[in-house]
Amino acid sequence: MLSERRLKVLRAIVQDYVGTEEPVGSKALTERHNLGVSPATVRNDMAALEDEGFIAQPHTSAGRIPTDKGYRLFVDKLAGVKPMTAPERRAIQNFLEGAVDLDDVVARTVRLLAQLTRQVAVVQYPSLTRSTVRHVELLSLAPARLMLVLITDTGRVEQRMVDCPAPFGEASLADLRARLNSRVAGRRFTDVPSLVEDLAEAFEAEDRGTVSTVLSTLLETLVEENEERLMIGGTANLTRFGHDFPLVIRPVLEALEEQVVLLKLLGEAKDPGVTVRIGHENAHEGLNSTSVVSVGYGSGGEAVAKLGVVGPTRMDYPGTMGAVRAVARYVGQILAES
Amino acid sequence: MLSERRLKVLRAIVQDYVGTEEPVGSKALTERHNLGVSPATVRNDMAALEDEGFIAQPHTSAGRIPTDKGYRLFVDKLAGVKPMTAPERRAIQNFLEGAVDLDDVVARTVRLLAQLTRQVAVVQYPSLTRSTVRHVELLSLAPARLMLVLITDTGRVEQRMVDCPAPFGEASLADLRARLNSRVAGRRFTDVPSLVEDLAEAFEAEDRGTVSTVLSTLLETLVEENEERLMIGGTANLTRFGHDFPLVIRPVLEALEEQVVLLKLLGEAKDPGVTVRIGHENAHEGLNSTSVVSVGYGSGGEAVAKLGVVGPTRMDYPGTMGAVRAVARYVGQILAES
DNA sequence: GTCTGGCACTCGCGAGCCATGAGTGCCAGG
DNA sequence: CCTGGCACTCATGGCTCGCGAGTGCCAGAC
Numbered sequence: 069m070l071s072e073r074r075l076k077v078l079r080a081i082v083q084d085y086v087g088t089e090e091p092v093g094s095k096a097l098t099e100r101h102n103l104g105v106s107p108a109t110v111r112n113d114m115a116a117l118e119d120e121g122f123i124a125q126p127h128t129s130a131g132r133i134p135t136d137k138g139y140r141l142f143v144d145k146l147a148g149v150k151p152m153t154a155p156e157r158r159a160i161q162n163f164l165e166g167a168v169d170l171d172d173v174v175a176r177t178v179r180l181l182a183q184l185t186r187q188v189a190v191v192q193y194p195s196l197t198r199s200t201v202r203h204v205e206l207l208s209l210a211p212a213r214l215m216l217v218l219i220t221d222t223g224r225v226e227q228r229m230v231d232c233p234a235p236f237g238e239a240s241l242a243d244l245r246a247r248l249n250s251r252v253a254g255r256r257f258t259d260v261p262s263l264v265e266d267l268a269e270a271f272e273a274e275d276r277g278t279v280s281t282v283l284s285t286l287l288e289t290l291v292e293e294n295e296e297r298l299m300i301g302g303t304a305n306l307t308r309f310g311h312d313f314p315l316v317i318r319p320v321l322e323a324l325e326e327q328v329v330l331l332k333l334l335g336e337a338k339d340p341g342v343t344v345r346i347g348h349e350n351a352h353e354g355l356n357s358t359s360v361v362s363v364g365y366g367s368g369g370e371a372v373a374k375l376g377v378v379g380p381t382r383m384d385y386p387g388t389m390g391a392v393r394a395v396a397r398y399v400g401q402i403l404a405e406s
Numbered sequence: 407m408l409s410e411r412r413l414k415v416l417r418a419i420v421q422d423y424v425g426t427e428e429p430v431g432s433k434a435l436t437e438r439h440n441l442g443v444s445p446a447t448v449r450n451d452m453a454a455l456e457d458e459g460f461i462a463q464p465h466t467s468a469g470r471i472p473t474d475k476g477y478r479l480f481v482d483k484l485a486g487v488k489p490m491t492a493p494e495r496r497a498i499q500n501f502l503e504g505a506v507d508l509d510d511v512v513a514r515t516v517r518l519l520a521q522l523t524r525q526v527a528v529v530q531y532p533s534l535t536r537s538t539v540r541h542v543e544l545l546s547l548a549p550a551r552l553m554l555v556l557i558t559d560t561g562r563v564e565q566r567m568v569d570c571p572a573p574f575g576e577a578s579l580a581d582l583r584a585r586l587n588s589r590v591a592g593r594r595f596t597d598v599p600s601l602v603e604d605l606a607e608a609f610e611a612e613d614r615g616t617v618s619t620v621l622s623t624l625l626e627t628l629v630e631e632n633e634e635r636l637m638i639g640g641t642a643n644l645t646r647f648g649h650d651f652p653l654v655i656r657p658v659l660e661a662l663e664e665q666v667v668l669l670k671l672l673g674e675a676k677d678p679g680v681t682v683r684i685g686h687e688n689a690h691e692g693l694n695s696t697s698v699v700s701v702g703y704g705s706g707g708e709a710v711a712k713l714g715v716v717g718p719t720r721m722d723y724p725g726t727m728g729a730v731r732a733v734a735r736y737v738g739q740i741l742a743e744s
Numbered sequence: 745g746t747c748t749g750g751c752a753c754t755c756g757c758g759a760g761c762c763a764t765g766a767g768t769g770c771c772a773g774g
Numbered sequence: 775c776c777t778g779g780c781a782c783t784c785a786t787g788g789c790t791c792g793c794g795a796g797t798g799c800c801a802g803a804c
Contacts, residue, residue, distance in 0.1 A: 093766065094767075094768080095766080096766090105776070105777090106777055106778075107777095108776075108777055108778070108779090109775085109776055109777070111767090111768070111769075112769095114768095115768090115769080125768085126785095127783095127785070128767090128768075128782095128783055128784065128785095129766070129767050129768055129782085129783045129784045129785075130766080130767070130768090130784080130785070131766080131767065131768095169565075169566075169567075202547065203545050203547075203553070205543055205545065205555070207541050207543065207557070209540065209541075215541070215557065217543070217555060217557075217563065219545070219553065219555075219565070225563055225565045227557070228507070229507075302663070303641060303659050303662075303663065304656055304659035304663060306659070307655060307659070317645060321641050321642035321644070321645070322642040324641075325639055325641065429796090431795065431796050432796075432797080433795080433796075434795095434796095443747070443748085444747070444748050444749075445748095446748055446749070446798095447746085447747055447748070449796090449798075450747090450798095452797095453797090453798080463796090463797090464756095465754095465755070465756065466754060466755060466756090466796090466797075467753085467754045467755045467756070467796050467797060468755085468797090469795080469796065469797095
């Protein structure tokens with residue numbers, strides 16, 4: 069096991085490297101952090117740390133930089149989450165409170181995260197799966213054409229066209245609308261399928277085709293929207309990535325455009341708290357030199373979606389984690405209020 | 407005025423430079439394009455073109471590269487729009503036809519444009535201003551809280567919460583819903599204000615406050631949504647920008663995140679056809695080394711929104727213009743069908 | 745007049761070279 | 775187990791220099 073001092077050395081290396089972006093040597097370390105020992109001692113410690121795979125040197129006769137494993141240890145054992153200061157918290161709250169609707173909440177959250185962390189921010193729209201139905205509306209557009217509108221308790225609205233197999237009268241429409249709402253309004257999305265299962269039976273034979281078409285469209289909407297949308301921002305911060313620019317940045321930009329990839333990325337985080345995935349821990353190849361800091365957020369106790377940031381593995385983990393956690397908390401509050 | 411041959415020389419320079427990304431000299435020109443004259447003659451022509459400001463040399467004893475003014479002349483006089491080939495057109499059509507709703511149409515359009523042009527694509531959502539109202543729905547969420555849902559003929563749905571000054575009965579609600587729809591359904595957004603002006607008068611005194619609140623919310627929605635949304639994609643193509651990477655790319659990424667900037671950018675294009683803004687012709691500073699190729703598109707004869715691409719001034723203008731025009735045309739068709 | 749071949753000149757670029765210095769590993773002594 | 779000392783490594787930056795692409799200009803040909 070690593071001695072106390074070696075851990076301190078590792079912490080110092082991470083902190084310095086994150087600050088300067090340059091390999092850090094033994095002398096500089098003893099000067100900037102008062103470790104109470106000489107450079108030679110630190111050199112021995114560094115050699116040990118390197119043997120264990122926590123740090124590496126880009127080339128002989130250069131300083132050391134942390135490896136993914138080194139960052140992992142740092143995050144798990146050596147650093148806490150840096151809480152936001154009171155003024156920062158106030159600023160977050162003020163900024164988010166100005167939002168006028170759900171889109172705006174998400175947009176503001178993205179901007180906020182990007183600014184606070186100076187990295188790329190990713191915010192998933194509040195999930196429908198855990199939401200409840202507020203209202204289902206059916207509109208007749210043409211004799212055999214309906215529009216289905218689903219309104220959720222998070223204020224989200226989804227609409228779908230429905231082509232009916234047979235003309236559907238206004239009376240039947242009103243009937244269906246009423247029955248549908250009395251069954252599903254206020255219920256969780258996951259419960260809806262079983263609740264509407266036998267609904268078609270209540271209708272005349274000629275209308276049953278249309279009713280079941282409507283029902284299956286509704287269920288589809290619930291499932292499809294489970295592949296949720298998300299918003300990203302702060303991509304300009306990618307320019308702060310490093311020197312070996314284009315090669316690193318290109319796959320990251322590509323990954324960011326693949327919503328599926330991002331959703332999987334956020335989805336992987338299972339912890340209740342802030343999750344950090346470092347470098348190669350990310351399944352996606354293009355993101356091998358990035359770290360993802362994410363957390364769930366939600367209006368009540370439960371998380372309904374995730375948000376997070378993507379940045380270079382060389383990032384200020386405590387600060388980033390603090391910012392992500394704080395933003396998630398306040399977004400949750402805002403959602404609960406509205 | 408420039409002689410015929412000098413124009414040919416300019417065209418050759420633009421074409422070569424776009425292809426190779428390297429300053430082009432007199433010898434290479436005579437070899438690659440059979441101009442029928444010697445390098446020396448071309449040198450004289452180049453000197454003249456440089457005097458006129460159409461080309462420039464990065465440093466003495468290097469080849470020439472086109473200036474913004476040179477590209478402008480090239481686009482206006484020397485090159486047409488390169489039409490898409492039949493297979494390309496079929497591919498475009500097939501790809502767009504798979505779309506299931508408006509969001510999907512826009513998303514697919516963005517991807518398509520980015521792939522075809524290998525540049526950053528920007529697509530504005532179809533505008534509401536020129537659209538017509540398909541349906542207005544009012545839902546009662548709480549005794550003094552309504553939800554207003556607006557459905558447009560382009561399939562877009564917008565919702566707003568309305569806090570009523572006084573409780574509003576179901577009967578009044580149904581009445582308002584019916585009156586509202588009979589007046590505005592099928593009408594243009596721009597006509598709505600005058601159509602609903604005196605609607606409150608038809609109601610009892612106690613309900614008038616609520617009615618006018620609803621109406622003003624509706625009008626707000628129309629206006630607000632005029633500040634339209636847009637979708638961008640293909641940012642990974644920014645890596646193909648050039649060598650002097652970070653400095654150029656950063657402001658571009660920043661500009662791309664400012665929807666306002668982009669909307670203004672697209673909005674500036676007034677021509678009925680494809681519009682090209684080259685380098686410094688773009689008002690926004692960050693985009694001084696980029697060109698924007700944009701065009702309006704719409705379901706009928708009229709353009710309801712714009713789409714386009716942003717790329718380095720050194721781009722294949724004929725090809726890009728062709729792709730942008732073709733995509734706009736097919737998106738228009740798709741919108742008209744749905 | 746216009747084009748052409750020739751010629752001297754410019755200058756960015758890459759290769760090669762070297763001194764510098766930060767950083768290392770190792771070892772012997774406290 | 776820590777420390778100071780020492781020899782070694784090697785990336786970096788400054789330097790020179792030759793190459794070659796490209797230019798401008800001029801005298802002569804068509």
